[in-house]
Amino acid sequence: MADYIYTLETRLSPDQQKGVTLVLDAAKAAGMNLYLTGGAIRDIITGFPIRDLDFTVQGNALKLQKDLERAGAVVGDADNETRTLLLTLPGGVRAEIAMARSERYDKQGKPPQMAPATIIEDLRRRDFTVNAMALSLNEGSRGLLMDPFNGVADIEAKVIRVLHNYAFLEDPSRMIRATRFTTRFHWPLEERTQARYESGKENGYIEYIQSSSIGYEIEQLAYEDDPQGVLKAYEKEGWLKVLNPRWSTAKVDTAGLGALMKTRQQMNELGYTPEVAPAVLYFLTERLGEKDISDLRRAIPRKDLVEAWKDLDSNAHSLAKRLSGKEAGTPSRTWQLLSSARPEMILFLAITARQQAVAQKIKNFFTKWRQVQQKIPLPEMTELRITPQIPAYPKIANDVFLLLLDGKLRSRTETLKFLKPLAPPPPPPPPPPSAKRGRGAKAAAVAAAAVAPPAAASGKPGKGKGKAAAAPATPVPVKSAPAAKPVVPVKPVAAERHVAPVKPAKPAADAKVSQPASAPVVKKPGKPAKTTKPAAKTKAKANSKPKKKGK
Numbered sequence: 001m002a003d004y005i006y007t008l009e010t011r012l013s014p015d016q017q018k019g020v021t022l023v024l025d026a027a028k029a030a031g032m033n034l035y036l037t038g039g040a041i042r043d044i045i046t047g048f049p050i051r052d053l054d055f056t057v058q059g060n061a062l063k064l065q066k067d068l069e070r071a072g073a074v075v076g077d078a079d080n081e082t083r084t085l086l087l088t089l090p091g092g093v094r095a096e097i098a099m100a101r102s103e104r105y106d107k108q109g110k111p112p113q114m115a116p117a118t119i120i121e122d123l124r125r126r127d128f129t130v131n132a133m134a135l136s137l138n139e140g141s142r143g144l145l146m147d148p149f150n151g152v153a154d155i156e157a158k159v160i161r162v163l164h165n166y167a168f169l170e171d172p173s174r175m176i177r178a179t180r181f182t183t184r185f186h187w188p189l190e191e192r193t194q195a196r197y198e199s200g201k202e203n204g205y206i207e208y209i210q211s212s213s214i215g216y217e218i219e220q221l222a223y224e225d226d227p228q229g230v231l232k233a234y235e236k237e238g239w240l241k242v243l244n245p246r247w248s249t250a251k252v253d254t255a256g257l258g259a260l261m262k263t264r265q266q267m268n269e270l271g272y273t274p275e276v277a278p279a280v281l282y283f284l285t286e287r288l289g290e291k292d293i294s295d296l297r298r299a300i301p302r303k304d305l306v307e308a309w310k311d312l313d314s315n316a317h318s319l320a321k322r323l324s325g326k327e328a329g330t331p332s333r334t335w336q337l338l339s340s341a342r343p344e345m346i347l348f349l350a351i352t353a354r355q356q357a358v359a360q361k362i363k364n365f366f367t368k369w370r371q372v373q374q375k376i377p378l379p380e381m382t383e384l385r386i387t388p389q390i391p392a393y394p395k396i397a398n399d400v401f402l403l404l405l406d407g408k409l410r411s412r413t414e415t416l417k418f419l420k421p422l423a424p425p426p427p428p429p430p431p432p433p434s435a436k437r438g439r440g441a442k443a444a445a446v447a448a449a450a451v452a453p454p455a456a457a458s459g460k461p462g463k464g465k466g467k468a469a470a471a472p473a474t475p476v477p478v479k480s481a482p483a484a485k486p487v488v489p490v491k492p493v494a495a496e497r498h499v500a501p502v503k504p505a506k507p508a509a510d511a512k513v514s515q516p517a518s519a520p521v522v523k524k525p526g527k528p529a530k531t532t533k534p535a536a537k538t539k540a541k542a543n544s545k546p547k548k549k550g551k
């Protein structure tokens with residue numbers, strides 16, 4: 001049997017793993033059984049990126065809210081009807097915790113009768129077999145996969161299959177979801193599912209869609225990797241006008257959306273992981289009227305997403321203003337300002353900036369200025385014992401980088417002249433070799449070890465068997481640094497004697513520091529971080545206040 005816990009641990013990002021632990025702790029404290037369900041299980045098995053974490057608890061999920069908030073979760077929505085929490089966990093991890101429930105559809109177009117249920121019953125109310133699995137996270141059954149509809153086989157066959165013949169009739173939003181998943185995965189609908197889908201389309205099931213499902217599906221669009229591709233598919237299938245009657249692919253700012261995805265990729269390669277969902281919605285609806293945009297916003301269940309979407313313009317405007325002012329008067333100050341700005345804001349402004357100078361500064365931040373790192377004389381710094389092991393290293397490296405950025409260190413000679421006074425003193429010479437042998441030698445070695453730092457001990461292994469004799473043959477600057485520390489303290493302040501210090505920029509009021517200003521100096525360009533993003537769900541008939549329905 002596959003070891004799903006192992007797969008889970010290897011496939012989740014560190015932040016997602018922390019998110020699982022956080023939710024598990026809260027569920028345990030409340031005495032509720034917890035399961036990972038939905039897309040996360042599907043994606044763990046398929047190898048597709050895990051976009052969000054859908055949990056199901058046997059019990060009232062809303063009771064976990066306070067505990068989760070204390071642990072750093074932000075609640076985007078709490079749905080009383082389905083007892084579902086939509087959360088953003090620390091690190092921007094999107095999650096949903098729903099109460100395990102059964103659903104009974106009595107009348108077309110009416111919401112189902114819901115009741116608390118076991119996890120197995122809960123799986124029966126799901127949309128497709130590949131989404132109807134649960135992984136136990138509970139002691140005693142941790143790692144047990146519940147797959148009553150043989151979803152694993154459908155994942156292997158790469159097909160989307162409904163659980164029963166009435167799936168689309170009962171909840172027509174599943175037709176929209178079917179289009180979304182077939183577009184995303186390029187998996188076809190299974191034959192009978194396809195026939196049901198066609199018949200649902202012909203018979204106008206979609207008219208009976210719940211308003212809460214509309215909002216939920218609008219929101220899901222924001223998190224697609226190819227939102228425009230999904231939007232096109234929706235248009236072709238007739239679903240887009242269900243989400244909003246005036247929405248069409250012509251309302252999309254295609255160039256903006258393309259630039260957004262491209263710049264996001266570029267930022268990922270530099271180690272930033274901006275959340276793009278609000279900006280995706282911005283560009284998808286760029287040419288829609290105000291009224292339609294506010295209808296869409298009202299329908300979306302996750303309020304933190306809506307707020308972030310609304311704030312895009314004003315935040316970008318204030319960042320642009322700061323980038324045009326004194327605060328960004330030099331490359332180093334601009335660097336510090338951008339390093340403390342939220343990556344989302346930089347990303348959005350990079351695409352929408354009207355002033356050439358602002359756009360250029362952002363461009364430099366991503367490209368040209370990073371190349372200045374190459375000018376930091378790392379071999380010479382190592383020779384001077386200025387290595388990452390000394391506490392002053394980050395500051396020294398950052399100061400050099402900022403001075404280089406501003407052109408204040410114009411040559412290698414000038415850079416070395418700046419660095420030399422900052423070098424820590426050499427380690428003390430090794431103690432003279434002991435003349436004694438045997439027991440006496442051992443005692444001497446022990447005594448030497450007690451007074452001399454290990455790395456500064458004898459250059460050659462002693463003949464006795466004491467610990468000091470086993471110390472490194474040559475004092476290695478890297479390893480000896482901590483030992484050398486007590487002897488003469490490093491004086492980073494010397495830097496300020498040469499050049500006026502560069503004041504660290506004030507973080508933006510809303511800033512969430514993503515990368516310290518010094519990061520590029522010590523870091524190699526990071527691999528694109530596997531991203532995790534915040535998410536959401538629900539629906540609303542356009543123009544009407546959404547009636548929420550958790551999934």
Ligand code: ATP
Pocket residue numbers: 037038039040051052054125126127128131132171173174177220537551
């Ligand atoms: P992803 O999050 O990758 O888009 P997902 O399958 O996790 O895909 P969500 O919208 O996050 O989709 O929903 C979580 C789970 O809730 C689904 O996997 C499915 O089991 C269930 N679900 C969502 N919408 C419906 C629906 N309309 N009918 C039945 N079950 C649903």
Ligand code: MG
Pocket residue numbers: 038039040052053054
């Ligand atoms: Mg999901």
